[in-house]
Amino acid sequence: MQTETLLYIILAGIIALSLALFQYFTNRKSMSKLNMLFSFLRFLSVFAVLLLIINPSFNQVKTSIEKPNLVVALDNSCSIEHLKQDSNVKDFIEKLNSNKEIQEKFNLSVYTFGKGLNPLDSISFSETQTNISKTFQQLAEVYKSTTSPTLIITDGNQTYGNDYQFSYRNYKQPIFPIILGDTITYTDLKIQQFNVNKYAFLKNKFPVEAILVYNGNQSVNSNFIVKNGNATVFSKAVNFSKADNSKVINFTLPANRVGVNNYIATLVPLENEKNKVNNNKNFAVEVINQKTKIALVTDMLHPDIGVIKKSIESNEQRSVSILNSSNVISQINDVQLFIIYQPNKNFKDLYGILDSKNLNKFVIIGPKTDLNFINQVAQNYSHDVTEQTEYYIGELNINYSPFIIEDLDFESFPPLISNYGEVNFTVPFQSVLNKSVGGFSTNLPLLATFETNGRREAVLFGENLWQWRAQSYLNEKSFQAFDNFFGKLTQYLSSNKQKSRLNIDYESFYNGSSNIVIKAEYFDKNYVFDSRETLDITIIDKATDVKKTFPLILKNNNYQVDLSSLPPSEYSFVVSTSKENLSRSGSFQILKFDVEQKFLNADVTKLQQLATNSGGSSYFIDDAEKVFEDLLEDKRFTPIQKSSKNTIPLIDWKYLLAIMALSLGLEWFLRKYNGLI
Structure with a gap:
């Protein structure tokens, strides 16, 4: 409190006391106990009013203990189950939740990630894509200005997104990778990447590029084959060795039939291969007759x-x-x-x-x-x-x-x-x-x-x-x-087709690991978007004739349905309205493609580099106790005592108003009781 304010308060006390004495102590006869009580109550009332006018401020200091956060990001993609690490992950989470010392030292937050980051609800290992880069971006938005060491439980195999070795830098937290998988190198042939245009034109040839990779120490021979149905449209013998462990094959295929043409590329596996899923790649090209x-x-x-x-x-x-x-x-x-x-x-x-x-x-x-x-x-x-x-x-x-x-x-x-x-x-x-x-x-x-x-x-x-x-x-x-x-x-x-009251937006074919979303718009007779209609879609699997009906959900300015749960197959569909007899039909294909199953090992090198560059340490999933010991002993993650200083004006102190009201009321009541009013 400033000296000037203190002098004003003293002056207010003198003025309040002087007014009270002047009113009740004018002569010796008035110096009774009752008048002394009246003068005290009057002093309180006047002094309270003057204090409210001066309105001094007081500093209130509060102290609190702030624990660091322990962020746990769990890879929920199906590659974890494919590597047979799902039970190890669940055991680790149980040990983490039951460790009382960890719970006392940290505020624990557990997330799962695949295509994006989600709070832990259940562990299903069903995500079909892994984007570790996006996980760090989303965590940075939440824990940007805090102390939040992060455990990322993953095999380190990212299927899309920016390289997480670089994108983690915006996160600015020490990262402790918990590595799922082993470092054993298995003999393996795989189709690493396949590049092909989505469209081709009738009676033309379209280019295809295949990147083939071999992991192993011995020289091996195989065949690369591309089939359209039962017909082989391309084949080539390939040889690999430890030094010559990759091949890039460029070839062209004819576009002879309008519509979606399905192909399967196969790199014939070796007898002792452990993972043969990554030897096959399904792809499709839509052939059109004009551009x-x-x-x-x-x-x-x-x-x-x-x-x-x-x-x-x-x-x-x-x-x-x-x-x-x-x-x-x-x-x-x-x-x-x-x-x-x-x-x-x-x-x-x-x-x-x-x-x-x-x-x-x-x-x-x-x-x-x-x-x-x-x-x-x-x-x-x-x-x-x-x-x-x-x-x-x-x-x-x-x-x-x-x-x-x-x-x-x-x-x-x-x-x-x-x-x-x-x-x-x-x-x-x-x-x-x-x-x-x-x-x-x-x-x-x-x-x-x-x-x-x-x-x-x-x-x-x-x-x-x-x-x-x-x-x-x-x-x-x-x-x-x-x-x-x-x-x-x-x-x-570029089209002159007549406007329709029911429009559908979809692709001719989808990869099995991508989002499969069909969108629709419905308009009233004045061609104004109508959000009151109910739209349904009936899906028919052409291979099994199984029918399924789903409702379309209104989202922003269109109706949508997510069909990502459908298995690979050929489908026809009908979108229909419930109030009016309007419908639109179409067909699409879902190609069999599971990018998560192409991995045999954890990407140990990249995860170890991530730990080193971010100031953390890397561990294998079996070293749970070591992880907990290091986190508890790390002096960077000690609780911090924080103090906050609040300046509170006296006018916000409600008790002063209560004292003023009580003193005025009590003075009036006693004067009335004693017949002085």
């Missing part, structure tokens, strides 16, 4: 050009040619969609031909666009000409109906630079994205589509799409989400 040709027309250089081309061509069914306004006319008959990037008066002839032939187009308008030219040639919209620009954030329209849109968290994307002013449409349109400035929606379209006279058209009012694709990669660690969004827009614009 969508798209012309990207521009007279300027901009990073958006390359991003648009790369996003569209991420799907092998589409090809993009970059043309300028002078040479596009000669190739106009071979193109299904024209993307016109920031047009000017040089595009007049192109616009005339597109309008006369009623062809689909996607126009991107930015600060370098000639708006006066646009207002002359665009028949369905016009843009105010202000010579000013503005930065706009994209805001997703969840009621957009022509096709299913995933929310890419557009509001986290950098703003696009656009011309300032309103856009006036003369035809009905639907906004994919609306403009937003400073968190406020303008209800103006940033990206819109419309259909007139059987022709589809889209308009984007913004420049710097390359920044969106880069931000999408930062958000998702992949370009796939953005490329899928742009691909769906391109697919819609």
Whole structure:
């Protein structure tokens, strides 16, 4: 408390005492015991009021003991069971939970991980993918500023994601790998990696690349065979030795039949191989009879050009040619969609031909666009000409109906630079994205589509799409989400199919280890998304004729069903509505593929490096007691006594108000009782 405040309190006490004595002690006769009580009560009341006016503050110090966290991340993938380590893991967890010293020293938090991190509910060893890198990223968000040594119980075999030897660095906690598996090297042949395009074109040949690996000390011979059904379409003899332990085989296969073509690649196993699962690889290629040709027309250089081309061509069914306004006319008959990037008066002839032939187009308008030219040639919209620009954030329209849109968290994307002013449409349109400035929606379209006279058209009012694709990669660690969004827009614009009230989004085939999600959209008769409908999907296994029905769950702006639990097979399905007689059908295949079963050993070297680099130690699963001893003896993980200092103003002390009310009330009651009022 400051000296000045203390002087004010003393002065308040003197004033309160003086007022009480002045009122009740005016002469000798008034010096009775009753008046002395009255003066004391009056002193308390006045002094309390003055203290509230001064409102001094007091420091309150609290001390507490903060225990460090002990984070346990358990690999819940099926490779643990495949390596026959599942019982060892459960025994370790039981010993950890029953160790009283560990419980007293640490705050224990146990998680499981596979594709992602989850609090421990049950240990099933059923995850089909392992992403250790993502586990460290998620733990870093929770334990960023704490002392949290981490036990990671795993075989160290990651099936997808960034290399965890580098991504752990953002976690900044000592890591103690508990290694599942052994270091024995078994003789093994395996297909390490298989690279093939998802699509091929009829009567063409598609390339295939296979990487074959051998673990062993002796020279061995084998055969690499690829079959389509019962027919062998490729075979090659391969030889391995300790020094020459890998082969890269490149070959081509013919695409003779439209549709999904299934293949199985086999590296003939040795007689003494322990793991023969990794000798086979199922793959499929969808053969199509034509390729969508798209012309990207521009007279300027901009990073958006390359991003648009790369996003569209991420799907092998589409090809993009970059043309300028002078040479596009000669190739106009071979193109299904024209993307016109920031047009000017040089595009007049192109616009005339597109309008006369009623062809689909996607126009991107930015600060370098000639708006006066646009207002002359665009028949369905016009843009105010202000010579000013503005930065706009994209805001997703969840009621957009022509096709299913995933929310890419557009509001986290950098703003696009656009011309300032309103856009006036003369035809009905639907906004994919609306403009937003400073968190406020303008209800103006940033990206819109419309259909007139059987022709589809889209308009984007913004420049710097390359920044969106880069931000999408930062958000998702992949370009796939953005490329899928742009691909769906391109697919819609390059087709003239009539709009349907029930749309389905699915793939022709899936790998057995991937997520199998079918999405659907349902619209009312005005083509407004209807969230009140109930959708079901009936799945039929073509091999067994077994039928299963699942409900589709409403999520954001579409209905979804997760079919990842289905076994590998060929399936047909029907999605139907319950209130109206609407249905859509399709078919897909699930390929047999279990990436977790290709491992024979724990990745001991990588886990030991992880421990060393993070400041921890590595152990094998049998060394449970050693793990506990080291954690208990490590002086880095001792409990910390913390003190917190809070400054509390007197006005927050409720007892002072109670004292003031009690003294005033008691004084009034005694004066009334003694007939002085």
